[in-house]
Amino acid sequence: MNNIIVLTVPTVGLLGLLFSLYLARSTLKSDPGPPEITTISRAIQVGATTFMRREYRVMGLAALIFAAFLALVLNVYVALTFFIGVLCATLSGFIGMSIATRANGRVTFAARSGLSKALHVAFSGGAVMGMAVVSLGALGVSGVYLLFDLLPFTPDPLAVITGYSMGASFVAIFIRIGGGIFTKAADMGADLVGKVEVGIPEDDPRNAAVIADLVGDNVGDVAGLGSDLNQSYTDTIVTSLIIGATAQSAGGLYLGEKGIIFPLLLVAMGSVASALGVLIVKTLAQKDVIRPEALLRVGLLTSGVISLLGILLLSRFYLGDMGPFYAATSGLVVGVLIGLNTEYYTYKKPLRSIVVSSEAGAANNIIAGLAVGLESTVLSMVLLGLGLVVAHHFAGLYGIALSGLGMLSILGINLSLDAYGPIADNAGGIAQMSGQPSKTRDITDRLDAVGNTTAAIGKSFAASATAAAALSLLTAYSEAGHIVHLDIREPRVMAGLLIGGVLPALFSAMVIKSVGRTAQLMVLEVRRQFRELAGLLEGKV
C-alpha cells in the first residue's frame, strides 16, 4: 500500500518532465527570425555549449574519483546514488540552458510582433528549466528510495540516499562557481573595455566580450542558479526523509513510515502546484491582459495558494495531524514574503532613492546601493528566524525540515521566473547587436527590466532555500550522530561559529580574485582585437 502511494511521486516526476518537454517544443516552435538574429543566437549557443562541455569534462573526472572514494570508504550503493544525483543535476541544468540559448533570439524576433508574444516565448523558455529541476528532483529521489526499498539484499534506502544529495551538491559547486565566475568576469570585461575605455554602448557587436557576457548569463544565471537550487531542493528533501523516519509530531504521535512518505508527497504536490502556476502565466501572457510584472507575480501567488491547499489536504487526510501543515506553511509563507521583500527593494521606493543619490556621482551611487542592499537583507533574516520558531513549535525538528520543504514546494515556478531573466537579458543584447528598430528594443528592454527583478527575487529565494537546507542538515546530522550538546558557550561550538562565519569571506575573496583575474585577461584580449583588427572600431569587420 505504502509503495503504491510512493509510486505517485515518480509518476508526477515523469509527467512533469513531459510538461517540460511540451514547454520546450512550444518555445522552439516560435520563429527563430532572420539571419542577423540567428547568427548571434547561434554564437551564444556555441559559446555556452563549449564552456559547459569543458566544465562537464573536469567535473565528470572529479565525480568518478569521488565516487570511487565513496565506494571505498562507505559502500558501493552510496557511490551509485551519488552518481544518479550527479546525473539528474547535470541533466536538468543542461536541458534548461539548451532551451534558454535557443529561446533568446526567438524572443528578440517575437518582440517585433509585440510585448505579449515576446513575453510568452521568454517565459516558456525559462519554465523548461524550472519544471525540469523539480521533476527530475521528484523522480530521482523517489526513484532511488523505491529502488532500494524494493530490491532485496540492498541496504535501507535512507542509509544510502544521502549519496544522491551529495551528487547534487557536487554538481552545484562546479556549475554554480564556475558559471558565476564566467558570467561576472565577462560582464566586467565587456563593460570595462567597451563602455569605459572605448566609449561604445552596452551590447555593441564590435566588442568581443559582449558575446561572452551573453554566454555568461546562460551558464551562470540559468545553469548555475538551477544547479544551486537543485542542491538546496535535494538536500531539504533528503533530510526531511531522514528526520521523518524518527519524527514525532508535536502531539507526540509517532508517524512511522508516513513520516518518510509525507515529504515525498509534498514534493509531488509542489511540482503540480508549480506546473499549474506556469500554465496560468503561459496562458495569460498570450492574452496580453495584464502588465508583465503583475503577471509573473500572479503566477507565483497562484502556485503558492495551490501549494498551501495541497499541504492542507495531505496533512489532514494522509497524516491526520495538523502540526506538519503549520510547519510547512510557515516555510511557504516566509518564502513568498522574502520574494516580495526583494521585489520591493529592487523595484520600488528604495531603488528610486539610489537613482536620486546617483545624481551626485558614482561614489554616491555605490554608497547608496550598498546601504540599500544591506538593509534589504534584514527583514529576510527576521522572517527566517520567525518561521523557524513557528515550524518547531508545531512539529519539532521534523517541522524545521518541513518548513524548508514548504518554502521549496513552489521552486518550479520560482525557478521558471529566474530563468526567464537571463533569456530576456539575452534577447535585449541580441536586439541591440542585430540593430533592431527602437520599438522592438523598447519591448526587449521592458522584458529585461522585469527580468532583473525576477532574477533578484530568485537570488534571495536561493539564499533562503540554502538557509532552510542548512538548518535541516544540521538537525538531521545531529539526530543521526546522536549529538546531545551544541551549546554556544561550549568553546568548540563558538570557535566553530566564528570560523564558519568567516568562511564566506574566504570563499568570496577567492571567487572575487578569480573574477578580477579573468576580467583582466578578457580586457587584454579585447584591447588586442581593437588594436590589431583594423577597422573593427569603425564597424567594418
Place this chain on the structure above:
Amino acid sequence: MNNIIVLTVPTVGLLGLLFSLYLARSTLKSDPGPPEITTISRAIQVGATTFMRREYRVMGLAALIFAAFLALVLNVYVALTFFIGVLCATLSGFIGMSIATRANGRVTFAARSGLSKALHVAFSGGAVMGMAVVSLGALGVSGVYLLFDLLPFTPDPLAVITGYSMGASFVAIFIRIGGGIFTKAADMGADLVGKVEVGIPEDDPRNAAVIADLVGDNVGDVAGLGSDLNQSYTDTIVTSLIIGATAQSAGGLYLGEKGIIFPLLLVAMGSVASALGVLIVKTLAQKDVIRPEALLRVGLLTSGVISLLGILLLSRFYLGDMGPFYAATSGLVVGVLIGLNTEYYTYKKPLRSIVVSSEAGAANNIIAGLAVGLESTVLSMVLLGLGLVVAHHFAGLYGIALSGLGMLSILGINLSLDAYGPIADNAGGIAQMSGQPSKTRDITDRLDAVGNTTAAIGKSFAASATAAAALSLLTAYSEAGHIVHLDIREPRVMAGLLIGGVLPALFSAMVIKSVGRTAQLMVLEVRRQFRELAGLLEGKV
C-alpha cells in the same frame, strides 16, 4: 589585606594619568611653528572642539535621562556608577583629542628639522590618548569597586559595577558613530568635489571640505576609536570581575576574592607594560636609530613581552595557579598575531597585488581591494576561535574573560599607535595646505603612510577586542542569569543567531546612508562656495 592589594590599582591609574600629563606637556613644549601652520591647526582645533561640544550636549542630556531610568528601574547606585563611567569615558576621549589637535601642526613644523623629531612629537601626542584611556579605566573600575566595598550600607560592588561599563558603552555609541559619520562624510565630500569635480589635489586649501576632513580624523579616529576601545576594555574588566567572583580554576580550586582581584591586578600590570612600551618608543624615536615602521613594532612587542612576564608572575605568586596564566596569555598572543596579520595585509605582498590590479582601472582596484580585505579577516577569526578553545581548556569560563583581558592588557600602547595615525595624517594635510617645501612634505607623507598601517592594526585590534568582550559578556550574563541551555538547535537560539547576524547589516545600512546624505550636503556647500566666492579657485581668497 585584600583592600591594600587592590589599592595598588587606582595608584597605578593615578600614576598613569600623571604619565599622560607628562606626555602632553612634552608634546606642547614642541614649537607650534609659524602663523601659516598655526592658523590651520587652530582651525582644526576649533572645528573639532565645536563638533565635540555639540555631541557632548546631546549625549549629556541623553545620559541624564538614561541615568534617571536606571535609578528608577534598578537603583540609584547603578545610576551613580553609570555616571562615573560616562565621565571617565568622556574625559579620556576629550584629553586625547585636545592634544591630538594641538600636536598636528607641531609635527608639521618638526618635520622641517627631520624625521625623528616629527615622529617623536606625533607619537608622544598619540600616547597621551593611549595612556589616558587605560589609566582612567584602571582608576575608574577599581575606584568604584573600592568605594562600594568600603562604604557601609551600600550594595555589593559587583552588583552595581555593571553601571560603569554601561556608561562606557553609552559614550562609545555616541562618539564612535557620530565621529565615524563625520569623518567619512567629510572625507568623501572633500574628495568628491575637490579631486573629482574641480580637479584640485588632496588637502588643497581652496577646498572647504578639506578642513572638515582633517577635523574628522580627530573626532572619528582619535576620540571615536578611543571611546570604542574604552568600551571593550571596561566591559572585559567588569565581566572578568563578575565571572571571577564564582570562578573555579581548571584544577577545581575555588579562587574566592582572589578571583576578583586578579583581573584588577592584570589591568594595573598592563598599564605599566604599556607605559614602558611608550617610553621605549619615545626614547628611541629621538635617537633616529631605526625606521619608524620597525620602531612602532618594537614598542608593541616590548609591551607584549613585559605583559607576558607580568601575567606569569601574578599567576605564579599571587594566585598560585597557572591555568589563568595560559588563558590570559592565549588572548595576548592572539591579539599580537592579529595585529601582525593586519600589518601584513596593509603593508606587504597583498597590498602590492592591489597596486598591480589597479593598473587595469578603478573597477579592478575595487575588486582586488575587496578580495584582499575579505581574505584578511579569515586568519583573525581562526586565531580568535583557537584562543577561545585554549583559554577555556586551561581556566574554564573564567579563562574566556581572562583571555580578553590578556589581549587588552597592551591596550595602552596599541591605542597610542592608533592615535598617532590621525596626527600624522593631519600633519601631512597641514604641510600641504601651508605650502611646506617638498622635503618636509616627504617626511610627513612617510609618517602618514606608517600611520595608515597602525590605524588599520588599531581597527583590527578593536574588532578582536569587541569579540573578546562580547564572549565575556555572554559568559557573564548566562552565569548571572543561571541560563543552562543555549543549544543552537533550539529554534529560539538559532533565530537569535540569524537575527543577530543580520543586525550589523542593518546598522551598516543606517550609518552608510547618513554618510551618503551628509557627504551630499557637504558637496553642495563646497560647490556653492566655488560658485559664489569669486576668485576662490584661483586661490585669491
